[in-house]
Amino acid sequence: xxxxxxxxxxxxxxxxxxxxxxxxxxxxxxxxxxxxxxxxxxxxxxxxxxxxxxxxxxxxxxxxxxxxxxxxxxxxxxxxxxxxxxxxxxxxxxxxxxxxxxxxxxxxxxxxxxxxxxxxxxxxxxxxxxxxxxxxxxxx
Numbered sequence: 001x002x003x004x005x006x007x008x009x010x011x012x013x014x015x016x017x018x019x020x021x022x023x024x025x026x027x028x029x030x031x032x033x034x035x036x037x038x039x040x041x042x043x044x045x046x047x048x049x050x051x052x053x054x055x056x057x058x059x060x061x062x063x064x065x066x067x068x069x070x071x072x073x074x075x076x077x078x079x080x081x082x083x084x085x086x087x088x089x090x091x092x093x094x095x096x097x098x099x100x101x102x103x104x105x106x107x108x109x110x111x112x113x114x115x116x117x118x119x120x121x122x123x124x125x126x127x128x129x130x131x132x133x134x135x136x137x138x139x140x
Contacts, residue, residue, distance in 0.1 A: 004031040008103040010038045010094045010128075013067040016109025020139040021074050024107040033104070034080040037071045038097055039064045040090040061085070091127035099133045106136040 009024045011017040021037070028035050041060050068083040075081045086093050098106050108125050129136045 004028075004033050004104040006036060006101055006103045006105075007033050008036045008038060008094070008098050008101065008106045009071070010040065010090065010106070010108050010124075011067055011071045012039070012090075012109075013070070014109055014111065016111050016139060017071070018074070018109075020107045020109045021071050023137065023139050025075055025079065027105065027107070028079045029076075034082060035075055036097075036101055036103065037068055037075075037081060037083045038094060039068050039071075039083075039085045040093045041085070041087045042090050043087050060087075090124045091131075094124070094128050095131045095133065098128075103132075103134050105134055106132050108136060108138055110138050110140045 004027060007024045007028055009020050024035050027033065041064050043060065064085045068085060072081050072083050106128055108128050110125050125138050129138060
């Protein structure tokens with residue numbers, strides 16, 4: 001990894017995603033990288049279209065924006081930070097987004113705030129390690 005210009009950090013508001021932001025900042029300071037912070041609302045697109053009310057969607061969007069803002073506020077002003085919110089399966093959305101932005105590195109927490117916490121490495125981080133189009137650093 002000699003030229004790390006774009007670092008992707010998926011966040012969900014958990015302690016490990018906060019630590020992932022901290023590690024990404026350290027790397028970004030060395031390589032003068034941009035940090036892309038991604039929040040993925042784990043909602044099946046079909047369920048959004050079929051069942052969820054506008055009020056629920058608004059609440060999910062608001063919560064995601066708060067998580068993104070909190071994460072972005074941790075990044076020093078000298079580092080360029082880009083925030084994005086998506087909906088869908090977190091595993092697939094993260095790897096697709098890494099490919100889309102041509103990320104040089106994904107920095108992801110080992111465990112998030114999923115329904116079943118603490119199962120081995122964590123299904124999302126495990127999937128990202130196996131499928132990301134670039135190196136992935138898992139932070140404990």
